[in-house]
Amino acid sequence: MGRLDNKIAVVTGGTQGLGAEVARLFAERGARGLVICGRSRDKGEAKAREITERYGTPVHFVSADLGEVADCRRVIAAADEKFGRIDALVNVAAITDRGTILDTDEALFDRMFAINTRAPFFLIQDAVKLMLRDGVEGTIVNISSMSSMAGQPFIAAYCASKGALDTLTRNV
Numbered sequence: 001m002g003r004l005d006n007k008i009a010v011v012t013g014g015t016q017g018l019g020a021e022v023a024r025l026f027a028e029r030g031a032r033g034l035v036i037c038g039r040s041r042d043k044g045e046a047k048a049r050e051i052t053e054r055y056g057t058p059v060h061f062v063s064a065d066l067g068e069v070a071d072c073r074r075v076i077a078a079a080d081e082k083f084g085r086i087d088a089l090v091n092v093a094a095i096t097d098r099g100t101i102l103d104t105d106e107a108l109f110d111r112m113f114a115i116n117t118r119a120p121f122f123l124i125q126d127a128v129k130l131m132l133r134d135g136v137e138g139t140i141v142n143i144s145s146m147s148s149m150a151g152q153p154f155i156a157a158y159c160a161s162k163g164a165l166d167t168l169t170r171n172v
Helices: 017-028 041-055 069-083 106-136 156-170
Strands: 008-012 033-040 060-062 088-091 139-142
Touching: 008 017, 008 069, 017 033, 017 041, 017 088, 017 156, 033 041, 033 069, 041 060, 041 156, 060 069, 088 106, 106 139, 106 156, 139 156
Parallel strands: 008 033, 008 088, 033 060, 088 139
Antiparallel strands: none
């Protein structure tokens, strides 16, 4: 029996790239069910079908803009509704739009922090509430970046948002 056998996982950004690979690995290693989310319904439904058909693991897609707290809450609620619990939350979703300290405007800064920092906060909050309710000793994984420590001037707000995510991670 593997460490992921019969686990229920939520993977943000699970429709492409690293998030899709994380979701695939959960399925390959025996997860009982997955919830993935992303902005593109077509991509998300296709990825959910692909993983389900290949591994037999039920994958539920939630179309979500993680810049909206209500959408974050819907993602976790969907896992509870479909599978009855959550064992793991993997926060992969992020944006990396360019902007230096001189040219990043308020809208970009706010969107960067909304998706890269605030969304994980509220996803964690709701997931932990379910884990406590069900007595689940779950796992929370937040995908950060070396940019959180080293910094890169052309993505200043991104670096700051990932630094904040690192601090959040140490406080969960």
